[in-house]
Amino acid sequence: MMNSQFDGRLGRRDLLRLLGAGGVAAGTGLMLPKQGQAATQIAGKGAKIVIAGAGAAGLSMASRLAQRLDGATITIIDGRKAHYYQPGFTLVAGGIKSKDYVTSTTAEYLPKSVSWIEEAVAEFDPEGNKVVTASGKAVPYDYLVVATGMKLDYAAIEGMDMNRIGQDGLGSIYASPDAAHATWGAMSKFVEAGGVGLFGRPNTEMKCAGAPLKYTFITEDRLRRAGNRGKAEIVYAANNKALFSVPIVAEKVRMLFKDRGVKTHYDHVQTGIDLGRKVAIYNTPNGPTEIKYDFINVIPPMRAPDAVRNSSLRWQEGGFAADGWMEVDKATLRHKRFANVFGVGDIAGVPKGKTAASVKWQVPVAADHLVADIAGTKSDAVYNGYTSCPLITQLGRAMLVEFDYNNDLVPSFPGVVAPLEELWITWVMKTMALKPTYLTMLRGQA
Numbered sequence: 001m002m003n004s005q006f007d008g009r010l011g012r013r014d015l016l017r018l019l020g021a022g023g024v025a026a027g028t029g030l031m032l033p034k035q036g037q038a039a040t041q042i043a044g045k046g047a048k049i050v051i052a053g054a055g056a057a058g059l060s061m062a063s064r065l066a067q068r069l070d071g072a073t074i075t076i077i078d079g080r081k082a083h084y085y086q087p088g089f090t091l092v093a094g095g096i097k098s099k100d101y102v103t104s105t106t107a108e109y110l111p112k113s114v115s116w117i118e119e120a121v122a123e124f125d126p127e128g129n130k131v132v133t134a135s136g137k138a139v140p141y142d143y144l145v146v147a148t149g150m151k152l153d154y155a156a157i158e159g160m161d162m163n164r165i166g167q168d169g170l171g172s173i174y175a176s177p178d179a180a181h182a183t184w185g186a187m188s189k190f191v192e193a194g195g196v197g198l199f200g201r202p203n204t205e206m207k208c209a210g211a212p213l214k215y216t217f218i219t220e221d222r223l224r225r226a227g228n229r230g231k232a233e234i235v236y237a238a239n240n241k242a243l244f245s246v247p248i249v250a251e252k253v254r255m256l257f258k259d260r261g262v263k264t265h266y267d268h269v270q271t272g273i274d275l276g277r278k279v280a281i282y283n284t285p286n287g288p289t290e291i292k293y294d295f296i297n298v299i300p301p302m303r304a305p306d307a308v309r310n311s312s313l314r315w316q317e318g319g320f321a322a323d324g325w326m327e328v329d330k331a332t333l334r335h336k337r338f339a340n341v342f343g344v345g346d347i348a349g350v351p352k353g354k355t356a357a358s359v360k361w362q363v364p365v366a367a368d369h370l371v372a373d374i375a376g377t378k379s380d381a382v383y384n385g386y387t388s389c390p391l392i393t394q395l396g397r398a399m400l401v402e403f404d405y406n407n408d409l410v411p412s413f414p415g416v417v418a419p420l421e422e423l424w425i426t427w428v429m430k431t432m433a434l435k436p437t438y439l440t441m442l443r444g445q446a
Helices: 012-021 056-068 086-093 177-193 211-225 247-259 356-375 424-442
Strands: 048-052 073-077 082-084 103-105 114-117 121-125 130-133 138-140 143-146 195-200 232-237 262-265 269-274 279-283 289-292 295-297 341-343 387-394 397-403
Touching: 048 056, 056 073, 056 356, 056 424, 086 177, 086 211, 086 424, 143 356, 177 195, 177 211, 177 295, 195 211, 195 289, 211 232, 211 247, 211 295, 211 387, 247 262, 247 387, 247 397, 341 356, 356 387, 356 424, 387 424, 397 424
Parallel strands: 048 073, 048 143, 073 114, 143 341, 195 232, 195 295, 232 262
Antiparallel strands: 082 103, 121 130, 130 138, 269 279, 279 289, 387 397
16 A cells, blocks of 8 residues: 655645645656746748657657648648557556556647658658658658657567466566556466566667566555565566666665565566467576566667668668668757757657656757758857656556766755655656646647
8 A cells, every 4th residue: 555645855735836826746857837838939931840659759749830820731641540549558567557558649639730741751752852651651841859758579488478468477568558468468467477588688679678577566565555575586687787878876776675685687688489388588698598587578679760770861871771760950849960850759869868758858959950041140059868667666666767868866856755766756756647738739739
């Protein structure tokens, strides 16, 4: 059961003021708009703007540009009619929310002035200033915003069968709301029966790198609350020598894992799975190794979608080149070689920023530079790498982890919410306050 008192210096009345009157979702970097707040419009000068992708970044960008530009033609391209609130997938897989909690529709967040081509993007041609859809339709642009998100490369894990998620101890949160719900079913059976629970993350960039840790903590706590912790072994296979990219956070997680009896293997990169034998296969510095499991949460490698990977928009060299991430300036999100192209959200090849909270800070920066170009002015807006992860550590408790490109902690409420303490208030922010502010962000008002 949740404690009836807040940890730290925040009481119930403070919480109500914070979430209501203040309009802030801590741990997300998302601010609700003040009454009467509106963007100043400028003449769009007939500019043709194409937004590739209608996820969190694409919809937020469409809303902001529609508010700021008068007379521009804005077109968004995406074939998916459903919109998924992806920060909620872990909550579904943890039995905290129903799968309906994360599903809505793309149409309900699109401004009326924005045209929607309900197709996938098949090709980018930045040299020709056009995008080609799956049906072969060429869509010209003056400005392009790439917000395609990323590709879940399940095929890179030999033996993986997405159709079997939820069966025989196989879980995988990221695939879909249905997969997250099926994972909850598989985890629940494991909590009852015990055995070996196996967790980890891929050796690529990934969305919300804290999610694998959250789900490990949630599963461990479920076992403890069911009185079955002694019947289970929890194993976390880290892809490198750290549990998180920010050193101070990695050390805190290491200490919590030690305290809660989570066994950690470092430098383990999953390459395959034998679903029949219930064995995961890893590459390690000492060669391939196998770990048996009774329950496993498989997180696939994550890469840029093929349309970006196969285009000249991708990084040509360096650490982001191998997986095809889009080459953008990390401060402005503007493409380094095509000045009329911007990349926001998961697709952006920047050192941090694959969270919904990052989108909140990225989109206004990119939009400001794009609008300034149309207006013939300059923008000094900068994205500092802000990334946020309300890291659940047990049911009813979470840590508020916020950091920037320099791995510096950048707390939203210094002196009020300690960033590396397990607090009930942070749990409330994650499970109650984040989604309303996220939806406000989609409408360009956060």
